[in-house]
Structures are given as C-alpha cells and as structure tokens.
Amino acid sequence: MIAYLKGVLASTSVEHAVIEVNGVGYLVGASSRTLAALGPVGEAVHVHTELLVGEDFQRLVGFSGADERDWFRLLTSVQGVGARVALAILSALEPAELSRAVAAQDKAMVARANGVGPKLAERIVRELKDKAGGIVLGASAAAQAIPVGAGADAVSAMLNLGFRPAEATAAVAAAEEDLGPGATLDALVRLALRKAAK
Incomplete structure (x- = not known):
C-alpha cells in the first residue's frame, strides 16, 4: 500500500498529475481541488494516496489531505460510486461541505457533482449517514487540529491498519496532545x- 508520495510535480492535466519521486514518475488521478492545491510544476509536493487495483488495472489516486482520502474511501463503498464519480463529488464539495450534506441528508448538494443524479445522491447521503459516523459528527474537527505532517501520516497509518476514520483521528489527536507538536511519526x-486499544 502506498500511503503518500513526496516528490516534485512534473506535470498536471485536467484529471491527473505526474509526481516524480527519486526518478520515477507516478501518474496520480485527483479531484480538481487537489490538482489546484498542488501548486506550480517543478515545486515540491506531498499527496496522500489510495491504490486502486482491479483485474486489469492499477490506479493511484491522490488527495491534498487525509480527510479527502477518507471521504473517497467512504464514497466508493456506496454501490454505484466508482473512483471517477467519487472524485467528481470531491471536486464539487470540500470534505467539510460533504460532512454537512450527509449529516443534513442534503441530496441536492451532493447532486451538484458531475455524473451524480438525484437517485444516486439520495443513496449516497442515506448510506453514508451511518457509515460516516465519526467523520460527520466530529472527527472533521479533530482532523483539522492535525492538518499536515506527522499527525496526518499517523492517521493514514492507523487507517491502513484497519481503524475507522473516527477512531484513528481521535487516537492520533490524543497522542499528539500527550507528546506535543514536535512528535515523530513513529x-x-x-x-x-495504545490509546486505541484502551
């Protein structure tokens, strides 16, 4: 599993970027928000990633923050929502807006995304109300306290170990509070x- 990439932005297009890491160019699909946040070609970038694997493809998707990646995972867990639709939703709505839309069951807000009709929007808000749980009801606030750096990478590591987004965010926030802002990822x-096991 590739949790993130740190490298140099080699090029961008409407749907993806190429990030060069130690001489290797990674083609990374992304939402328009993430692509806009990357900055100019030639600059250093850091993106959280999700590796999608199918019978006949492997695709790397990049995100400007761990919260956007968490929402991508939740969105693609809904029947009828593939990577392309999930990225369209994340292009139209920031994670905080998506949280509000799901919490309020606002299907019209979700339907603003390209390729999302009223029926699919209704299914998304209905199914994610239960699945999103902690993200919708408070993990977003905790995640904002850990926007970048070791804290975000620690949340990513916890998610890769199978913890739910709310559990991972809360445990890392508690750990960072104990250890202070200069804590290492390890x-x-x-x-x-340890905190999550209690």
Missing part, C-alpha cells in the same frame, strides 16, 4: 495504537 503511531 512515536505518534505507537502511542495512538
């Missing part, structure tokens, strides 16, 4: 795992 993950 220390944060170790303490977060």
Whole structure:
C-alpha cells in the first residue's frame, strides 16, 4: 500500500498529475481541488494516496489531505460510486461541505457533482449517514487540529491498519496532545495504537 508520495510535480492535466519521486514518475488521478492545491510544476509536493487495483488495472489516486482520502474511501463503498464519480463529488464539495450534506441528508448538494443524479445522491447521503459516523459528527474537527505532517501520516497509518476514520483521528489527536507538536511519526503511531486499544 502506498500511503503518500513526496516528490516534485512534473506535470498536471485536467484529471491527473505526474509526481516524480527519486526518478520515477507516478501518474496520480485527483479531484480538481487537489490538482489546484498542488501548486506550480517543478515545486515540491506531498499527496496522500489510495491504490486502486482491479483485474486489469492499477490506479493511484491522490488527495491534498487525509480527510479527502477518507471521504473517497467512504464514497466508493456506496454501490454505484466508482473512483471517477467519487472524485467528481470531491471536486464539487470540500470534505467539510460533504460532512454537512450527509449529516443534513442534503441530496441536492451532493447532486451538484458531475455524473451524480438525484437517485444516486439520495443513496449516497442515506448510506453514508451511518457509515460516516465519526467523520460527520466530529472527527472533521479533530482532523483539522492535525492538518499536515506527522499527525496526518499517523492517521493514514492507523487507517491502513484497519481503524475507522473516527477512531484513528481521535487516537492520533490524543497522542499528539500527550507528546506535543514536535512528535515523530513513529512515536505518534505507537502511542495512538495504545490509546486505541484502551
């Protein structure tokens, strides 16, 4: 699993970017919001990633933040929502807006995304109201306290270990509170795992 890429932005297009890491160019699909946040070609970039694997393809998708990646995972868990539709939704709505739309069951807001009709929008808000749980009801606020750096990477590590987004965010936030802002990724993950086990 590739949790993130740190490298140099080699090029961008409407739907993807190429990020060069140690001489290898990674083609990374992304929402328009993430592509806009990457900055100019030639600059250093850091993107969270999700590797999609099918019978006849492998595709890397990139996100400007862990919260956007968490929403991508939730969206693609809904029947009828593939990577392309999920990225269209994340292009139209920021994670905080998506949280509000799901919490309020506002299908019209979700239907603003390209390729999302009223029936699919209704299914998304209905199914994600239960699945999103902690993200909708408060993990977003906790995630904002850990926007970048070791904290975000620690949340990513916890998610890759199978923790739910709300559990991972809360455990890492508690660990960072104990260890302080200069904590290393290793220390944060170790303490977060202990806190999550309690």
